[in-house]
Amino acid sequence: MTNSVITAAAEKTPPSVARRVRGLSDRAIAWIFVAPTIFLLLAINIFPLIWTVRLSFTDYRANRLNREVEWVGLRNYERILTDDGIWMNMQATAHFLVWTIVFQVLIGFALAYLINKKFKGNALWTTIIVLPMMLSPAVVGNFWTFLYQPQIGLINYMVEFFTGIPASSFSMLGSVELAPWSIVIVDTWMWTPFVMLICLAGLRSIPDYIYEAAEIDRASKWRQFWTITVPMVLPFLMLAVLFRGIENFKMFDLVVQLTGGGPGSVTELASINLKREAFEKWRTGYSSAYAVILFVTIFGLASIYVKALNKVKAR
């Protein structure tokens, strides 16, 4: 009697419930699957981050292990925010950030616009254009110092060839006026394809019928460009700017290879300066405070920007 009730109940039970009796529950699997990732990030990202914050209130120096560590409160932060040198580095970073984004957006968008004219072989040329951005910035940056050599380099030779300015009369990396632009040029060479690819995706997301409707309404090409193309690509373009902005705020590898921050400190971007403080001067506490300030700045700016991006998307 009881037996048959159980069998009947089992037969009525939908398979999804039967499944849970065998094997692990979905809940258990979800946690088993997510836990290792979270654990790894906690161990190698969050724990160090908390450690950095703690160190930023001390005068710890990582090269002197036996020295008494003193708690200095907010003094590191105070010193950084009132240090003229740091503001110079921030200006160098801002110059690099703004101009790389301006050039990459203009050239990247123009290229995407041209590629979207669907000429023959456009896919092949797109792949070729993309190549520089996939390469190791340190290795490529190192080689660019060769291209930029005043006596023997290809760039100076080409400048002489096209403009007649003697090649040995200027040094792209050695001059205070030119060096900030030299790093902008290499970064633009490397990362314009990134902006281009994202713009291209934006352009391709615009359905043909919108242009067809505009044609029927006799809207000029110029008007179509400003009222259809630009607004519809804008969210994509803003996304590209967000990625480039974050990356270039953190910029280290390419520029440290190109100029090492010099001449003087005109190309000493925030990360390069941070590396000096932390790993050459070994002011660990001070540089931890610097790291926290940089992270908060990037995170803060990115959050504000994402809000703006979402507004544009919602339009």
Place this chain on the structure above:
Amino acid sequence: MSAHSITEPSATTKWISGGLVVAYAVVTLIPLLWIVATGFKTPADAISYPPKVVFDPTIEGYVNLFTTRTRVTPEQLESLPPPEGIAEEIVRSYGMVIAGPSRFGERFMNSVVIGFGSTFLSVFLGTLAAYAFSRFKIPLSDDLLFFILSTRMMPPIAVAIPIFLMYRQLGLSDTHLGMILLYTAVNISLAVWLLKGFIDEIPREYEEAALIDGYTRFQAFYKVVLPQAATGIASTAIFCLIFAWNEYAFAVLLTSGTAQTAPPFIPTIIGVGGQDWPAVAAGATLFLLPVLIFTVLLRKHLLRGITFGAVRK
């Protein structure tokens, strides 16, 4: 009459835009071609002015890249047995002999081991996490996903300070394991975000059918979902590999000997009076080549990879 759409660009437009794009592509390729060419020049050709476009190719750069050499007196050189192979011949023409292998091979292998090790780990862990985020209700999953992404906003140097201290305590400084774990931690955000996108695209119906057929959830995951996600997993893996392969900041700060990868090593290749440019170019060529090949293979998923899956096309 051809049924041309009114939005189809005219032939002239196509010619002009094609011409401009090709011109840009050619200019942008020059530095890369110059790297490859310099690798086959003699040091004298490499630094001649005006720069040489036409030159006698030699493998001297590659020989110098892979060997260390010592200068010997002409008398010693005379007394040696005839050179074996072209490499020895080139070195002797400079009055030197090959003293042994250089460190390049070792550094290259470090890049391979650390690159593949961290790629395997991040894709393995990333696939599991991405599947869970895609299919199950996880409390605070949006916050967790954003947290995973935000770990990418830290400047590497900022993270490197505490990692340096932590690794020193744990004995992980300058070890393969230390670098593999570190690169995995950096790459996992990319892996989770990309793979979640790929798995989201696989219809749930497949798994549900499998579950009704009596598969457990776990079996459904690896017998149904994994094969469907294979392309996504492969392209995610390539992106992780490229990142680990190219990474410089952590490598230069946290490794110095045993576990040093190629990017911090290549710029330190020096010859007589400065950098040995043909050898540097040879090393760069060998190092960049795998990424160039991968890029061509990946071109369909490129956009997705570089935007963390935000733009899927």
